[in-house]
Amino acid sequence: MGFEPPQRLTRALGATYGEAAAAEWLGKLPALAEDALDRASLTAERVVAPGGRSSLVILAHRSDGTPAALKLAPAFTRPDLERAALAHWNGWGTVQLLQPEDGAALVLERLHPExxxxxxxxxxxxxxxxxxxxxxxxxxxxxxxxxxxxxxxxxxxxxxxxxxxxxxxxxxxxxxxxxxxxxxxxxxxxxxxxxxxxxxxxxxxxxxxxxxxxxxxxxxxxxxxxxxxxxxxxxxxxxxxxxxxxxxxxxxxxxxxxxxxxxxxxxxxxxxxxxxxxxxxxxxxxxxxxxxx
The missing domain is CATH 3.90.1200.10 (Aminoglycoside phosphotransferase (APH), C-terminal lobe)
Structure with a gap:
């Protein structure tokens, strides 16, 4: 499937972090999404739209059929800190982090984004x-x-x-x-x-x-x-x-x-x-x- 970024993400990244940095990451996004899905053994269903202002969220399911969500964000938005916080909260009041691996991609429990x-x-x-x-x-x-x-x-x-x-x-x-x-x-x-x-x-x-x-x-x-x-x-x-x-x-x-x-x-x-x-x-x-x- 294609991983076209929602317009909200494209506009917001450019306005907040600069057009050049945003364009560089967005240009790599399809390949980054394919790689992250493969490494996490996820099958994509659809991109959440209009979505967020600093990340792409893909609804997916794991190999056992369990629903999940894959969140991809550029390194300059510090997804590593989000990962660390979610790991510490461990689902207490927050979405659950399903896989602890390092990197910019977060594998999360599926919520209802709408x-x-x-x-x-x-x-x-x-x-x-x-x-x-x-x-x-x-x-x-x-x-x-x-x-x-x-x-x-x-x-x-x-x-x-x-x-x-x-x-x-x-x-x-x-x-x-x-x-x-x-x-x-x-x-x-x-x-x-x-x-x-x-x-x-x-x-x-x-x-x-x-x-x-x-x-x-x-x-x-x-x-x-x-x-x-x-x-x-x-x-x-x-x-x-x-x-x-x-x-x-x-x-x-x-x-x-x-x-x-x-x-x-x-x-x-x-x-x-x-x-x-x-x-x-x-x-x-x-x-x-x-x-x-």
Missing amino acids: VSLRSLPDAKALLEAAGVVRKLWVDPPAGHGFESVAERTARQAAAMEAHGAVSSAALDAREELLAGDAESVLLHGCFRQGKVLAGDRVPWLAVGPEPLVGERAYDLARLVRDRVEDLVAASAGASAARRRLNRLADSVDVDRERLRGWTLFRAVESATRWLAAGRRPEAELLLEFAGWL
Whole structure:
């Protein structure tokens, strides 16, 4: 079968990592997929579309007929770190890693890619999401290679400085949040409703981590702004956003002010990336949301 990358993957890789790097990997993708399927003894069924923004996922089955999924990602997205995190979680709250081999290809248990928490009413989705993410916050493995929240956000902050007044409050919030000692647990790194898929082993499982270590409030912050377009369109969007933040903080016992600070930083950081990419409407949505906090 052919392994044509979905348009979402092609666009997102180029925008995030550069057109040259994306084109080089995408050009090799058909051969990489064939080789990975052969080495894992998998028979392909179909490519998941529209799929993700940094990887190709192929639904397949193993030689004994067991359903599986093969995930292929370029080395510059660090699939090795995703593998290490999934191995450590060992299916607790996350998709199960089925084969431990090194390399860019991940052989995973088959979930239902068309059914994420975004298919549920928002209040129910947030409740289920909170139940999943709290399972992930465990001690990291000894000798791990994950970066810290301070390290990841330092790179982001350096890029944000070019946007001056747009970023100043968010940068100040980051400085305050990192000023004292904080917990250091394993985090998903990109947790939101779309990253939680329906499964057979348990109802909901997280996928696609960008793992790092740090405090739980950082991990919860991206979830606060889920469905931001609906919040901004609502007549009482500002108060609804603040209520959501408070409910999420209370549901997983996270300090409200720390969650507010990381939500502000992460929303503005995303907005500045959209501005740099020329996507002003998306950026303005996030900046309006950030202004409510």
